[in-house]
Amino acid sequence: MSRVLDHVMDRAGALKLPISVQFDLTYRCNERCVHCYLDHDDHGELTTAEVKDVLDQLAAAGTLFLIFSGGELLLRKDFFELLAYARRLQFDVKIKTNALLIREADAARIRELGVRQVQVSIYSHRAEVHDGITKVAGSLDRSIAAIRFLKAQGLRVLIANVLMRQNAGDYPGVQALAAELGAEFTLDPTITPKMDGDTGVLSLRIPTAQLLKVYTDKSLVGDASISPPKGPVDPESLDDTPCSAGHTACYVSPYGDIYPCVQFPLPTGNLRRERFEDIWRHSKPLEEVRAIRVRDLPTCSVCSFHANCTRCPGLAYMEGNMRGPSSADCEKSMVFDDARRILETR
Amino acid sequence: MTHLYIARGNRLAARKLEAETVILRADDSGLFVLNELGSLLWGAADGTTPLATIVERVICPQFDVDTATALQDATRFAESLRDHQILELSDAPMVPLELAPIADEAGL
Numbered sequence: 001m002s003r004v005l006d007h008v009m010d011r012a013g014a015l016k017l018p019i020s021v022q023f024d025l026t027y028r029c030n031e032r033c034v035h036c037y038l039d040h041d042d043h044g045e046l047t048t049a050e051v052k053d054v055l056d057q058l059a060a061a062g063t064l065f066l067i068f069s070g071g072e073l074l075l076r077k078d079f080f081e082l083l084a085y086a087r088r089l090q091f092d093v094k095i096k097t098n099a100l101l102i103r104e105a106d107a108a109r110i111r112e113l114g115v116r117q118v119q120v121s122i123y124s125h126r127a128e129v130h131d132g133i134t135k136v137a138g139s140l141d142r143s144i145a146a147i148r149f150l151k152a153q154g155l156r157v158l159i160a161n162v163l164m165r166q167n168a169g170d171y172p173g174v175q176a177l178a179a180e181l182g183a184e185f186t187l188d189p190t191i192t193p194k195m196d197g198d199t200g201v202l203s204l205r206i207p208t209a210q211l212l213k214v215y216t217d218k219s220l221v222g223d224a225s226i227s228p229p230k231g232p233v234d235p236e237s238l239d240d241t242p243c244s245a246g247h248t249a250c251y252v253s254p255y256g257d258i259y260p261c262v263q264f265p266l267p268t269g270n271l272r273r274e275r276f277e278d279i280w281r282h283s284k285p286l287e288e289v290r291a292i293r294v295r296d297l298p299t300c301s302v303c304s305f306h307a308n309c310t311r312c313p314g315l316a317y318m319e320g321n322m323r324g325p326s327s328a329d330c331e332k333s334m335v336f337d338d339a340r341r342i343l344e345t346r
Numbered sequence: 347m348t349h350l351y352i353a354r355g356n357r358l359a360a361r362k363l364e365a366e367t368v369i370l371r372a373d374d375s376g377l378f379v380l381n382e383l384g385s386l387l388w389g390a391a392d393g394t395t396p397l398a399t400i401v402e403r404v405i406c407p408q409f410d411v412d413t414a415t416a417l418q419d420a421t422r423f424a425e426s427l428r429d430h431q432i433l434e435l436s437d438a439p440m441v442p443l444e445l446a447p448i449a450d451e452a453g454l
Contacts (some may be wrong), residue, residue, distance in 0.1 A: 004377045011363050019361075059448045064361040064368055088446040092359030092370045114357040116372040315426075 008064075011246040017062035018280055020249040022262050025051065025082065026071040027254055031098050032135040033121075035164050035204050037194045038071065045254040048078045050272070052085050055277035059089040069096035069262075071254065078111055087113050094119065096160075099146035100139060107149035118150050119158040120183075125173030133166055137313075147181050150184060157183040163214070164191055164204040175219065187220060190328065193318050195265050204330070208335050215339035226340035227307035238295035243313050246289035252281070260289050264314025266322070289313070292323060299325045305333035308340075351442040352400070353393030355431045360388065362429050369432055378430060382408070387424060391433055393440035398425060 012019035026045055027038045046054065058066070066086060072077055074097060086093055095110070102110075110118065116332040120143055124130040130140035148155050159178040161171050171187055189206055193199045206214075214220060241247055246260035246268075253259070256271035258279050264284035268286045280286065292313070294301050294307030300311055303325070310333075315326035354360075359370040367385040369378040379386055386408060390400040401417045409416065427433040434440060 002377065004379055007379060008363075008368050008377070011366070014362060017363065038363040054450075056446075059361075059446075062361060062363060064359060064370065085446070088444060089448060090358070090360040090445060092372070114359075116370070116375060156375075223436070 009244075009248060012062070015062065016281075017248060018058070018250050019063060020065040020067075021058055021063045021252060022067040022069055022249075023051075023054070023058075023252040024069050024071060024254050024262070025073045025076050025079065028075045029070060029072045029098075030075060030100055031072065031139060033123075034133055034135070035162065035191050035201050035203065036272050037192050039194070039196065040071065043255060045076075046256050046271075048081060049307065050256065051078075051082050054256070054271055054276065055082075055089055055091070057271070058252075059091065060294070061280060062304055063094055066091040067094045067096060072098055072100070074101040074106070080106075080113075083110075083113050084169060085113075092116055094157065095171035098119075098134070098139070099143045099150070100136070102146035102149060104149045104152075107146070107153045107155065110150065111155050115155065117156045117158055119160050120147055120150075122159045122161060122174055122177065123164075124170040125177045126170060127168050129170055133164070144177070144181070146234065147183060151182050152216070157181070157182045159185050161185065161187050162191070163189040163206050163210075165206055166204070168206045168210045171214070172219070187214065189214065189332075191310075192263055197318065202328075208331060211332065211335045212338055212342070215335055216342050221339075221343075226336055226343065227273075228340060229304035229337060230307060233294055233300075233302060233306050234300040238293065238301065240294045241290075242292060242294055242300075242311065245313060246286050248285055258283070260286065261314050263312055264289075264322075266314075266317055289322065297323050297325075302332075303333075304311070305330070305337060308336040309333045349396035349398060349437065350421060350424070351393055351395070351436050351439050352387065352391040352397055353434045354388065354391050354443055354445070355437070356443065358432065362389075371431060376430070378432065380427075380432075383420070383423060384427065387420065387427070387433070388430055393434075393436075393442040397421060 027040055028042055029040050072172055093115050095115055096119040099120045122132050123133045124142060127140045131137050147157050161174045175185050189211055191201055191205045245264050251259040251262045258268045259265050268283040309329055311329045312326050313322050316322055316324045357372040361368050365382045367380040367388050386404050390404050397420060398417055401420050402413055405416050405420055406413055424433055424435060428435045
């Protein structure tokens, strides 16, 4: 992280500002991805006026980094109106989309409105695999066409490749596709439970042997070093906060629910009943999240794998205890250590 | 005498955090933190108010400095912000960006 960004995040932390917010504008979607954690029915999305009011409140609260996501946000007929409104409020906007609805004119409008990055989900370079995951025939071709439109506008495009059993071996192909399109590439092996707690989709997580292959792939890890296991967390780090969720970041659902993070569905308040500032400053559940320090994590604070752990408190919460471990991250940490030993012998 | 006008650059994100203003360029993710003087210039850069007027009405009351020196410093600072695509400078009034007012911005 740059020194300037460090400074901004430090100031946000000191002032207790929600500097980063993900705002899902809809859960409706035109794909039916097999691993998706959302319920795609519309249970009463915020109206255009309500979204604008939320954006006003977020700007006043100090939010700078804003991610618009979904669902597929371009299914909202007012998407460009909301995007323009957000930019008038001087948010830094990134959008996450499957890009199926983005045509040349849409790409030009996105560029014109000053969006900093467009993230597009691509699961495989092979149509039969990608379309098999999205359950929409022709979706890979349409997403690629949209990426070309976006790149032709000079926009920064990030291809996000979620790994699951169906596509575990395809990431080199997606990586090559990203390079060909002039897009950035990121890989994510995280499959999360559905927001209603259903864990059925977790069976799609890639097996540890496949994860080990990913973590030892030089084209992905480069020269990054992995720390060996060591004793419990250093005493001077015990008062650190485990994650920015609820501290400098939060999530807004299409229904106005505020959570600490998109992966941390702890109800803290609803914007149809309360002002954002009141929820952010006074919600009891948020206060509880903010009170947690590393020393309060009975398992993780003494775990020897903590140095490489990416423990997600939201996943831990979904497993039943926000102070507990997240088993998926425990598994990743152990695979990381196997990867370290393999990389050291090369 | 020609007037100098300043306007906020296009394709920027910005948020005021107490006395500082964070600026982020969409095109290359360049991130900047403006100090108090920079924040005052940014806040007043409507494209239609001459810099000399901004200095007289906004800068001088905040700093213990004479108007001529303040204008010289502010001009130099505005030019450096122009070099970073944060401000646009012109010797004629500019059409201001359509920005929404932000009520009770963080830390104010």
